[in-house]
Amino acid sequence: MEKNLDQINETGATVDVTTESTFDIAEWTEFYNADRIQLLAIDPNRIYAYWSVSSRKKWLCAQHFELDWSVMPKVIRIYNTTDLFFDGTNANHFFDIPVGESLSWHIHHLNPDSTYVADFGTYNIFGQFIPIMRSHAVKTPRNAVVHGAPIVSTVSEVQQVSPPDHIRSAFFENFATLSNYQFKGSV
């Protein structure tokens, strides 16, 4: 980083900016050193998941499981949580994907218009899954005409003459405010 900055200073404002991109962005994932697991709905049947584990958490896991991080089993568990108040134990169904050293996964064969949550975790010596971090929930798009759904009306805030600057979300959304990520358990 420092070196790059120096180059810019020396050569002045006329430097060709393409020289900057020598920095390898793939290494940044490690550089962020953050605990993250994020889901993105790609289409009605697919979700993209990516994650990263901080060195702190790797170290803690290695201490507890008395195993080097590199040899610990790494797993993501995908829960279908459609129409549930999900508490971890009550998923409609779930399945595990051993992910090895990969830091992302394209998850296929999911249901449209369904909600999913993913955990990144490991197995203990008894084969029990131990979640290390949990994603927020994400909903896959609907891909069919709806039958028999109830009528909806506009939310009360927009029925006022002048709607407020900020409208609370009344329905499930695939994104959230930053504080929701930071203080509601998921990372």
Added chain:
Amino acid sequence: MKPAYLALVLHAHLPYPMDAELTGQADLAVKQMYVPLLQKLEQLRAEQIKYRLTIALSPNIIAWMEQAKYKKLQLLGRFKSLQDSGCLEIIACGASNALLPLMKTEESIRSQIAIGVSEYERVFGDRPRGVWLPQCAFSTGVDRILKEQSLQYFFVDSHAILYASPRPNQSLAAPLLTPYGVSAFGRYNGIDFYRHYQSHQEHWNRYIQKEIDLLALQADRKPILVNLLDLANFVSDAEHILAFLDHVCRHNEAHAEHLELASAVDYLQHYPMSDTGMLAAGSSGQGGYFDVFLNPATDWMYRHLHETEEQMINHANCFLLHKLSKLEVRALNQAARELLAAQATDWAQLIVENDFRELAENRFKQHILHVKRLLEMVGHSRIDQSYVKKLERMLPVLPTIDFRVFASHDLSEVTDKPFLQRAKLGRGGKRILMLAWEFPPLVVGGLARAVYDLSKHLVAQGHDIHVVTTEVEGSPAYEFMDGMHVHRMHVLRTSNTIEFLDWVFQMNMAFTDFVLRMRSLGKHFDIIHAHDWLVYYAARELKYSLKVPLVATIHATEHGRNHGKIDSPIQHRIAELEWNLTYEAAHVIICSRAMEVEVKRVFQLPADKVSMIHNGVDLPSVAEDQINWSLRERYAMPGEKIIFYIGRLVFEKGIQVLIDAMPNILRSYSSCKLIIAGAGGMKDDLQRKAAHLGHKVLFVGFVNDETRNFLLRAADVCVFPSLYEPFGIVALEAMHTGTPVVVSDVGGLSEIIDHGKDGYKALPGHVESLSWHIADMLHHPDKARQMAALAKHKTVNLYNWKHIAKRTADVYEVATKRMNSGG
């Protein structure tokens, strides 16, 4: 042919050029497409041809047209004058051509829209009514943010309407009002107007007639057909598209009774009411969803986008209320521009199309890198002015951008949490982080009560206390309780059961994460006070991360609980964690002489690292007449004396000895019964053991504080026959209520009771000894009362929490001094 409206919506955008290749393309687009388009539209207006088109001008194209070299052409001013004359409806775009549904945060989506809207206001002088969502990409909630920006309508792909819930009555013939009150116009995919025109120029209208008639069948009003044209796709084909527009506009007047050109806003004035429905998520990309933008060739980008948007938001929140220098503001604003540029799907599209793959990848990386560097510079207050200037020159878009748009809407959600406020400390007060796995209302053993009482009295002495503990159903995640901050952590559960030790580990991860998050938001601590091995991992990690001294209280040891026998792997592990905790701690607190001997022996601790501070008792004193004695009937017959035990039902508490002693006691004093309160692993065994005694032994299970206090008081003798007892706080509580006690002569209990003076001490595990002493208490109520009075006096004077908290604070002081002196 049924009459219908036709909304032709043009979208003008280009990836902002920073190199010769894209610059050439951009200039070509202006020369071949936008200048001739303007000329065409002006010519039609000059010929007094009535037409109405909609165009979305992206901030990139606005910035490109505002360049000095195009100044003479007055491009934007001419678009505006077309809008003023009613031929053109100009709508806003997102700040960059970004796919909103693939963003991580609401703040980021809001910024995209809000910046797009204010850019529109800057250029065109009034507020936009409609907005072009990049790639027509929509997911629930985007409409909420559009409404917040007072936008009235946007365009989506047809399936967003067709799959809406409930099923829309009018299909694509009319817009759908989303629940947040924004109108969504669905692109009509049935006919590609332009393509039809290409192949059937003269008979164009007739070809679409059938489609319109079909659409009209589903509508209770004049249907509107929406046709979207992305001008960027037609630059090489500009002549044809202009000819098409010319044709449509010229025929508009003649065919107005059939197919009338209109903008969405005209339609909404005509038909202000429409059905309400929830749109389906999707985009106008190939396949209708997001795989064109998020696929194995581009998936790596999203992680960096999300990380960078978070950093931007954090900085905006952090600097929102700061007084900043001009240069700092410039750097932050440029960081916002660079982030928006990175968010554009232009790069993902170019990568997928493979023509400019390397260029696109480099551009994306550069923008991300620029944000990162700018934010670092601002964070370290070392801004390189020439660097900022250079970036401003390379990416001169959105001249009036304000980085504060990225701030979280409700800052109180982020930084204003009550527990983040500066602590009000008394003289010599410290900011103390208590780590305890159990805390009221979760009371499993004596630990919860001891931590609660200690914390309460530390607060009274001017300290700031944050207790981090585990969640309890029915209790809030955060609570300000008796002057202390209580944070109850959620521990992730899953579909399978989890081993206890692994659960403990998960709990520690949750503790660590939370405290570090508080730290990152500016919350400092002076000392960490950990209680027992269950919080070891967090205690150690936080000691090193926060760089503050660690004090540990050992409430009990695994050796003691198992009579010095450590056999199973779990016991070994727990013993190891206890050893580690005492090793990492700067100072260790234990609660009795017996424990002091034990920890020094088991953990090999030097004498100057251990302090004995016994626990105290702190019960509300209830006046005699306020006790509802009628409750006693629920537990015993009138005249029947009560022998009471309360505590966990585990082996080390010796309840089995007490049950074995009951026949002897009953032989000696028949009108009495044993009440056992509490829960634990041995419950079934004990009940089986006591079965032959019938109603003389009553298990009441776990009791709440109120019942507990009543039973302690109502009992004629309280018995604590422990085989191992580090302290025995419950015996103190019994003494405090004025009930005579019989304890076993072990650990902390033997230090509390003066045998024969303020209670009896029976030989531990000795049935005859225990039964004799209990029977003696029952036979001699006067002597028992005398002993109880002395015992109460002792608790009030000796086991006083005020005194205990003071001594604990002294230990904190010692630990801090030792750390500061490098010890």
